[in-house]
Amino acid sequence: MEAEITLTVDGARRTLAVDTRVTLLDALRERLGVTSPKKGCGHGQCGACTVLLDGRRATTCLALAVAHDGARITTSAGLAGTDELHPLHQAFLDHDGFQCGYCTPGQICSAAGVLDEAERGWPSAVTANITDITDTAGAPALDAGEIRERMSGNLCRCGAYPNIVAAVAAVAEGRSR
Amino acid sequence: MIPFDYRRAEDTDGAVATVAGNPRAAFLGGGTNLVDHMKLGVAEPELLVDVTRLPLDRVDRLPGGGLRIGAAVRNSDLAADHDVRERYPVLSQALLAGASGQLRNLATTGGNLLQRTRCVYFQDVTTPCNKREPGQGCSALEGYSRYHAVLGASRHCVAVHPSDMAVALTALDAGVRVQGPDGERTVAVADLHRLPGEHPEWDTVLNHGELITAVELPELPMAxxxxxxxxxxxxxxxxxxxxxxxxxxxxxxxxxxxxxxxxxxxxxxxxxxxxxxxxxxxxxxxxxxxxxxxxxxxxxxxxxxxxxxxxxxxxxxxxxxxxxxxxxxx
The missing domain is CATH 3.30.390.50 (CO dehydrogenase flavoprotein, C-terminal domain)
Known part of the structure; x- marks a missing residue:
């Protein structure tokens, strides 16, 4: 069965007909030529396909395209303007936060989600006192432990984790100053 | 994945009637478990009824002091909810211990309860599994059983339920609101899931076509x-x-x-x-x-x-x- 859907991808409105079996990831990569999100495992286990879906980080390999008609999608390539780097892009360069780079667009989108969630006061599994809701104006401090926990859905087979944590920490620190 | 039809539910009654009337129809929530099973060949629905845009996405305070959590509330939103964090921190902690940030943004409350076991044999259609195909036998009984049950299992199935959220809800005596073709009922969350017994293919006591619409937390100051x-x-x-x-x-x-x-x-x-x-x-x-x-x-x-x-x-x-x-x- 085919269905017509419209997606706004990195600011561009795109209408296409998809088989109901097509995932959001395959619609982006195979149908729209948006290859920034990567297919790693295809089972929601590696995070390489992470994008911002209506502003929130989400895996796209287990999302059916037809179920997200009308969605606004931001990939790592669309986080900043054309030919510009987002602070997270620059931090990954500065801190050498990758080796082969395959997981990097997913890492970057996930990190953007982490920063946003922290700004909204969302706790994580390692946040010491989650019952303290008075601190919503200020983000929970994103120390290395918080970053590791919040980024745990993004695997890096090159093992660039220490530098990824450093890159995310640098941007988080810049924001909280 | 076999071809299937997709419909977006307009209202709860219609969604329930549609799925109840077709044994090969299924409700679609965030899809993080069902779509995976469709890729693996574990689930082969011919019709998906998407219930994520039904107005079931709110956390409301109940008159008696409890909370009513809509079935479509995302796991991430529920974990961050101020009432949940202050009054039922065990539930926030359980949600935050599950999956990853990008999966919790998709996963729903109802779908979390109805997720299926991660037993490797259940998820691998090339190995026998009584839960997937009753009568085939259980591969885990004599196989790799590190992740399997130590309580309440049977010779037909030793799988465990994977949800963290459901464990917290069980400790909190939560009730599950269910709508079926014949009306609504409440099932205690402790009674929602079954022990495997002779029928491991049935994870829960729900009938085909019954839809979880909400989870209700009782007032419980000790929580x-x-x-x-x-x-x-x-x-x-x-x-x-x-x-x-x-x-x-x-x-x-x-x-x-x-x-x-x-x-x-x-x-x-x-x-x-x-x-x-x-x-x-x-x-x-x-x-x-x-x-x-x-x-x-x-x-x-x-x-x-x-x-x-x-x-x-x-x-x-x-x-x-x-x-x-x-x-x-x-």
């Missing part, structure tokens, strides 16, 4: 001092080997009330009624916690690879209760 602890093979983003959800109410040096549920040990979230009974009226001491845990686990039947779960469950329970007691005594 303000509650905790979830999950033990797993890596520090984050892994299913539980063992988990404990507990709430403790101390008064005058004795345990007035206690709620305990275990995860990772059975085909359903395991309400530890024996341990609770042993602890009510007892002093909050480590040897009491240990004796209660041992009473709960006395009938455990480990498999070849999961004997460690019995002392792990005991030690985790003692640790969580000791922390809660220490917190309250301070």
């Amino acid at each position: 303000a001092r509650s905790r979830y602890r999950k033990v797993r093979d890596r520090a984050s983003y892994a299913f539980a080997l063992v988990s404990v959800a507990a709430a403790l109410d101390l008064s005058g040096g004795t345990i007035r009330d206690v709620r305990i549920a275990l995860g990772g040990v059975a085909h359903k979230p395991w309400r530890a009624t024996l341990a609770e009974a042993a602890l009510r009226g007892a002093p909050p001491a480590a040897d009491e916690f240990r004796a209660a845990a041992e009473a709960e686990l006395a009938d455990a039947q480990p498999l070849r690879d999961n004997g460690f779960k019995v002392p792990m469950a005991r030690n985790t329970l003692v640790s969580v209760l000791s922390e809660l007691a220490g917190e309250e005594l301070r």
Whole structure:
């Protein structure tokens, strides 16, 4: 069965007909030529396909395209303007936060989600006192432990984790100053 | 994946009627488990009815003091909800211990309850599995059983339920609101999931076409001092080997009330009624916690690879209760 859907991808409105079996990831990569999100495992286990879906980080390999008609999608390539780097892009360069780079667009989108969630006061599994809701104006401090926990859905087979944590920490620190 | 039709539900009644009227139809929530199963060939629905845009996405305070959580509320939103964090922290902690940030943004409350076991044999259609194909036999009984059940299993199935959220809800005595073709009913979350018995293919007591519309948390002041602890093979983003959800109410040096549920040990979230009974009226001491845990686990039947779960469950329970007691005594 085919269905017509419209997606706004990195600011561009795109209408296409998809088989109901097509995932959001395959619609982006195979149908729209948006290859920034990567297919790693295809089972929601590696995070390489992470994008911002209506502003929130989400895996796209287990999302059916037809179920997200009308969605606004931001990939790592669309986080900043054309030919510009987002602070997270620059931090990954500065801190050498990758080796082969395959997981990097997913890492970057996930990190953007982490920063946003922290700004909204969302706790994580390692946040010491989650019952303290008075601190919503200020983000929970994103120390290395918080970053590791919040980024745990993004695997890096090159093992660039220490530098990824450093890159995310640098941007988080810049924001909280 | 086999071809299927997709419909977006306009209202709850219509969604229920559509799925109830087609044995090969299924409700679609966030899709993080169902779509995976469709890719793996574990699930082959011919019609998906998407219920994520129904108006079931709110967390509301109930008149009696409890909370009503819509079935379409995302796991991430529920974990961050201020009422949940303040009054039922065990639920926030359980949600945050599950999956990853980008999956919790998709996963729904109803879907989390209805997710299926991560038993590797269930998910691999090339191996026999009674839960997937009744009568085939259980590969885990003689196979790799590190992640399998130690309580309440049967010779037909030794799988465990994977949800963290459901363990916390079980300790909190939550009720599950269900709408079917013949009307609505409430099922206690402790009664929602089944033990495998002769029919491991049935995860829950729900009938085909019944839709979870909400989860209701009762007013439970003692839940303000509650905790979830999950033990797993890596520090984050892994299913539980063992988990404990507990709430403790101390008064005058004795345990007035206690709620305990275990995860990772059975085909359903395991309400530890024996341990609770042993602890009510007892002093909050480590040897009491240990004796209660041992009473709960006395009938455990480990498999070849999961004997460690019995002392792990005991030690985790003692640790969580000791922390809660220490917190309250301070």
